Amino acid sequence: MPSSTKERILDSTAELFRRQGYTATGMKQIAADASAPFGSVYHFFPGGKEELGAEVIRTSGRLYMQIFVEVIAENPEVLDAVEAFFSGAGETLRETDYADACPIATVALEVASTNDTLRQATADVFEEWMAGATEYFVFAGIARVPARELAFSMLSLLEGAFIFCRAMRSTEPMAAAGAAAVALVRAALESSREGEG
Amino acid sequence: MPSSTKERILDSTAELFRRQGYTATGMKQIAADASAPFGSVYHFFPGGKEELGAEVIRTSGRLYMQIFVEVIAENPEVLDAVEAFFSGAGETLRETDYADACPIATVALEVASTNDTLRQATADVFEEWMAGATEYFVFAGIARVPARELAFSMLSLLEGAFIFCRAMRSTEPMAAAGAAAVALVRAALESSREGEG
Numbered sequence: 560m561p562s563s564t565k566e567r568i569l570d571s572t573a574e575l576f577r578r579q580g581y582t583a584t585g586m587k588q589i590a591a592d593a594s595a596p597f598g599s600v601y602h603f604f605p606g607g608k609e610e611l612g613a614e615v616i617r618t619s620g621r622l623y624m625q626i627f628v629e630v631i632a633e634n635p636e637v638l639d640a641v642e643a644f645f646s647g648a649g650e651t652l653r654e655t656d657y658a659d660a661c662p663i664a665t666v667a668l669e670v671a672s673t674n675d676t677l678r679q680a681t682a683d684v685f686e687e688w689m690a691g692a693t694e695y696f697v698f699a700g701i702a703r704v705p706a707r708e709l710a711f712s713m714l715s716l717l718e719g720a721f722i723f724c725r726a727m728r729s730t731e732p733m734a735a736a737g738a739a740a741v742a743l744v745r746a747a748l749e750s751s752r753e754g755e756g
Numbered sequence: 757m758p759s760s761t762k763e764r765i766l767d768s769t770a771e772l773f774r775r776q777g778y779t780a781t782g783m784k785q786i787a788a789d790a791s792a793p794f795g796s797v798y799h800f801f802p803g804g805k806e807e808l809g810a811e812v813i814r815t816s817g818r819l820y821m822q823i824f825v826e827v828i829a830e831n832p833e834v835l836d837a838v839e840a841f842f843s844g845a846g847e848t849l850r851e852t853d854y855a856d857a858c859p860i861a862t863v864a865l866e867v868a869s870t871n872d873t874l875r876q877a878t879a880d881v882f883e884e885w886m887a888g889a890t891e892y893f894v895f896a897g898i899a900r901v902p903a904r905e906l907a908f909s910m911l912s913l914l915e916g917a918f919i920f921c922r923a924m925r926s927t928e929p930m931a932a933a934g935a936a937a938v939a940l941v942r943a944a945l946e947s948s949r950e951g952e953g
Contacts, residue, residue, distance in 0.1 A: 660865075678843070712935075
């Protein structure tokens with residue numbers, strides 16, 4: 560099924576944000592990349608680049624949550640799921656010539672001190688990720704406070720490793736981050752089991 | 757001692773990169789911010805924004821290495837040093853209204869797929885950081901291979917936490933990242949001591 564014009568605009572914008580960030584991405588480039596008439600971009604997003612940017616941040620946030628949920632569904636054991644999540648990120652980086660990483664991180668850093676509407680959109684997505692990962696770790700048997708800490712650590716490892724992998728054109732940082740995340744989850748599981756005993 | 761015009765240009769550019777990134781920062785804004793004549797920016801950096809950007813990445817990289825070295829000098833115990841490094845990053849974020857984080861990360865993500873000269877400059881800085889942190893962990897008694905993994909994990913935790921702290925306007929992500937880094941270093945120290953025994 561061919562995607563709608565609006566979907567193509569959102570997909571192209573997400574792709575351009577991932578590769579070059581928010582500031583470098585212009586409305587004309589978005590229209591050209593999406594094979595959409597220039598006017599249609601403003602038809603769907605009358606608020607212009609800021610409205611489109613906020614929508615892309617939200618849809619990308621949901622998409623990445625889905626990837627995490629799919630990895631969990633395929634890996635019933637929590638340690639396997641965390642390992643698969645990081646190795647999958649490393650494979651995607653290598654396959655896309657180190658272009659395809661987090662669609663939100665670049666924009667988040669660009670707008671944090673310059674555009675509060677978009678900063679809030681990135682903060683909302685990050686809070687949803689943290690809440691989702693926290694619930695998952697709680698479900699896996701980790702107490703709530705360490706589960707939330709673990710969610711922050713795991714996603715910080717992932718986002719930090721994306722920066723180093725893309726700059727250094729290597730998956731070594733992601734492999735190290737994945738091993739660290741697995742070690743942290745294992746320690747939290749053991750600690751929570753001891754707490755119960 | 758008043759700083760030279762060239763130093764002011766480098767400082768202003770680093771500050772602008774930290775707050776808004778590479779793409780959003782123009783040469784006119786740099787000159788105005790540095791109270792330097794517009795022509796002097798091109799006098800010192802005839803290669804324009806790319807040459808200036810590469811120089812700022814290198815000087816910022818050295819500056820951040822110095823901060824790490826100062827924290828180490830003040831904290832002879834490795835676990836204290838790692839904790840102080842993360843708590844210092846959190847304090848700086850709060851004191852600067854979540855603006856003052858890594859001067860290289862935003863630029864690194866913006867240029868990774870779009871400007872290979874600047875990408876290489878960020879990769880060189882990151883490799884120096886990893887080498888420096890690896891040597892430090894080896895000196896602290898950790899075997900070389902886990903020491904390098906630990907360097908990647910610690911700096912990924914830091915860079916990832918910067919993204920979340922700035923977006924969410926909270927130091928909670930940095931506190932979680934710091935606790936995780938300390939736990940990883942402690943486990944590596946214990947594991948290396950067992951390996952010796």
